[in-house]
Amino acid sequence: MRPRLQVIFLGIISLLLYLFLTKISIEFNWGEGYADRPILTYLGIYFSLSLLFFAVCSILYKQSNDRFIFWAMIVFGLLFRFSIFPAQQIQEDDVYRYLWDGKVFSHNINPFQYSPSEVHDFKELRIQDPETYYEIYNERNEHELEQLAELKWESPISLKFLERVNHPSVPTIYPPMAQYVFRAVHFFQPDSILAMRVAFLVFDVLALFFIVGILGKLGLNKNMSGVYFWCPLVIKEIFNSTHLDIIGISFLCGSIYFLVHNRHTLATFFLALGFLGKLYPAILFPLYIQACFQHCKGAEGNPWRIPILNSLFFLGIIILGYVPFMGIGLQMFAGLKAYSLYWQSNDSIFACLLYLFKSLPGDLSNITFLSNSLPVFLSKLTVVCILVGVLIWLLLKNTSLIKDPQKFLKQFFILMALVFLLSPIQNPWYLCWVVPFLCLFPNRSWILLTGLVGLYYLDFYFDYQEIQSWSQWIPWIEYLPFYVLLFLDFRKKNRMLKAEKNNDNL
Numbered sequence: 001m002r003p004r005l006q007v008i009f010l011g012i013i014s015l016l017l018y019l020f021l022t023k024i025s026i027e028f029n030w031g032e033g034y035a036d037r038p039i040l041t042y043l044g045i046y047f048s049l050s051l052l053f054f055a056v057c058s059i060l061y062k063q064s065n066d067r068f069i070f071w072a073m074i075v076f077g078l079l080f081r082f083s084i085f086p087a088q089q090i091q092e093d094d095v096y097r098y099l100w101d102g103k104v105f106s107h108n109i110n111p112f113q114y115s116p117s118e119v120h121d122f123k124e125l126r127i128q129d130p131e132t133y134y135e136i137y138n139e140r141n142e143h144e145l146e147q148l149a150e151l152k153w154e155s156p157i158s159l160k161f162l163e164r165v166n167h168p169s170v171p172t173i174y175p176p177m178a179q180y181v182f183r184a185v186h187f188f189q190p191d192s193i194l195a196m197r198v199a200f201l202v203f204d205v206l207a208l209f210f211i212v213g214i215l216g217k218l219g220l221n222k223n224m225s226g227v228y229f230w231c232p233l234v235i236k237e238i239f240n241s242t243h244l245d246i247i248g249i250s251f252l253c254g255s256i257y258f259l260v261h262n263r264h265t266l267a268t269f270f271l272a273l274g275f276l277g278k279l280y281p282a283i284l285f286p287l288y289i290q291a292c293f294q295h296c297k298g299a300e301g302n303p304w305r306i307p308i309l310n311s312l313f314f315l316g317i318i319i320l321g322y323v324p325f326m327g328i329g330l331q332m333f334a335g336l337k338a339y340s341l342y343w344q345s346n347d348s349i350f351a352c353l354l355y356l357f358k359s360l361p362g363d364l365s366n367i368t369f370l371s372n373s374l375p376v377f378l379s380k381l382t383v384v385c386i387l388v389g390v391l392i393w394l395l396l397k398n399t400s401l402i403k404d405p406q407k408f409l410k411q412f413f414i415l416m417a418l419v420f421l422l423s424p425i426q427n428p429w430y431l432c433w434v435v436p437f438l439c440l441f442p443n444r445s446w447i448l449l450t451g452l453v454g455l456y457y458l459d460f461y462f463d464y465q466e467i468q469s470w471s472q473w474i475p476w477i478e479y480l481p482f483y484v485l486l487f488l489d490f491r492k493k494n495r496m497l498k499a500e501k502n503n504d505n506l
Contacts, residue, residue, distance in 0.1 A: 003063050004072070007056065011076035014052050018083040018235070021045050025087035025240070030164055039461040042090055043454060049232040050451030056230050057447055060223045070223050074208075077229035081204070081239050085197055091460050092241035095193055096164040101172050102182030103151055103158070103190060109144050111179055112325050112332035116168035119148045157191045173335035176321040177251075177276035178244050197239055203250040204238060210253035211439050217260045218405055224439045233450040237429035245432050248277030253436050255281070255288075256412065260405050264292040268310045272317035280433055283415050285314060286391060291401040291408065341371050343425050346456050348479040350424040353379040383422040390418060406440065413437040417446070428453045445485040452478050 024038050024045075056073075063069050089095065101111040122145045126133045137145065152162050174182075181199060189195035211225045228234065238246045251274035259267040271288060274281040289307045296303040325332050344350070357375035358365060367374040394411045401408040417434050420426060431453050438446055455478040462470045 022087040034464040046454045060226045064221045073226035095242040096161045098182050102186035105183040106186045115171045116165045170338045171335040173339045200246045203246045207250040207253045210257040213257045227439045243429040248274045252281050272314050276321040346426045449482045
């Protein structure tokens with residue numbers, strides 16, 4: 001079968017599977033029938049989509065700049081998204097927090113100040129313990145909480161969605177750019193999951209536009225943008241689970257687009273917006289400064305002037321983003337603090353580090369340091385040291401963006417991949433940050449991981465069927481094939497490099 005017909009065939013089968021996914025999603029009703037949810041059926045669909053995706057990646061890799069395949073990829077990618085727009089969320093509920101944050105912010109109340117639980121409980125506290133109540137809240141707080149209580153009851157759907165917010169005792173963790181998006185969605189359509197998905201589609205298409213532009217600038221196969229646009233992980237987690245990561249991802253793609261075009265100020269601006277979307281891209285900033293310095297070395301004047309100005313510009317954009325929320329001081333980071341201190345989920349390397357430190361002589365788990373048990377603290381410290389060490393190593397390599405842009409951007413891939421692998425929280429949607437880089441560097445182990453990471457949802461099935469003891473094996477099945485394939489690819493690449501070196505010596 002010709003490649004074009006193969007793409008059409010795979011696209012049609014994938015579309016039917018997405019439609020089936022939408023059909024079964026009605027059985028994932030919030031708060032109901034956990035044991036009867038068709039999680040295994042969902043996983044069967046997801047892994048089938050992943051297999052089809054792997055086949056498409058192989059075709060895209062071999063068919064360089066075929067315009068028919070390129071446009072077929074875009075059309076089918078959009079159809080996949082539209083087909084699951086009406087679906088209920090499958091095992092995810094973060095979107096309810098987004099909708100509540102947007103409602104709060106649109107009424108000029110700081111979304112970082114009050115947790116949903118406070119909105120539910122403040123009246124009871126005022127009646128039962130007025131002394132404590134007036135120690136916590138002043139007249140302005142009381143007025144704002146009364147206003148939020150009215151918003152809670154303004155419609156049945158508003159009340160229903162607020163009651164579905166997860167971790168209600170924790171204030172929001174989502175940074176300023178996300179809050180502005182939530183507010184904009186509320187302006188157009190309050191309490192609408194569909195409106196939030198439409199907004200995310202705008203960022204999604206913007207990310208695709210930048211990815212195509214990056215591939216074009218580097219002289220690479222534009223069809224490889226389909227690795228992002230057909231990826232089941234991206235489609236499921238952004239347009240069914242409705243996770244906000246696409247906001248930061250799109251700005252990160254934009255910053256890389258402007259970086260490869262040597263428009264360093266715009267690249268810095270978009271990187272700052274990406275940081276305000278979800279913090280992750282901050283680790284890349286030193287490489288942006290290095291690229292800017294390299295670009296300025298050939299010009300007249302002090303080569304550090306523009307990099308220093310861009311650094312101040314980066315900080316200035318971030319400060320401006322936080323200014324509307326600064327009235328409550330450090331309290332605005334209360335949710336983020338709780339998230340960074342206590343969350344741990346679906347991790348691999350971090351879990352191994354934690355096991356190692358817990359196995360050391362002495363009862364270290366009873367020792368607390370910076371609100372963490374000592375093994376957890378040492379694991380987090382090790383992760384930070386690895387990331388900083390790799391960043392310094394990459395900076396010392398002094399790879400030139402001008403001379404070898406692909407090699408330079410591969411450093412971004414390495415850092416973002418490590419951020420995911422070392423994190424104590426490896427939720428599937430966090431892997432979406434790595435997917436755009438697979439369009440430039442189609443590493444088969446990472447493409448495989450976009451499918452394997454779906455096993456995360458198997459934990460829910462074991463929990464609902466009360467066989468939680470099986471859950472401990474999920475990360476092994478999820479990550480072991482990936483790490484084995486990653487090691488084999490690394491060894492194969494080293495052998496090829498040695499062979500080339502030996503040939504050159506001859």
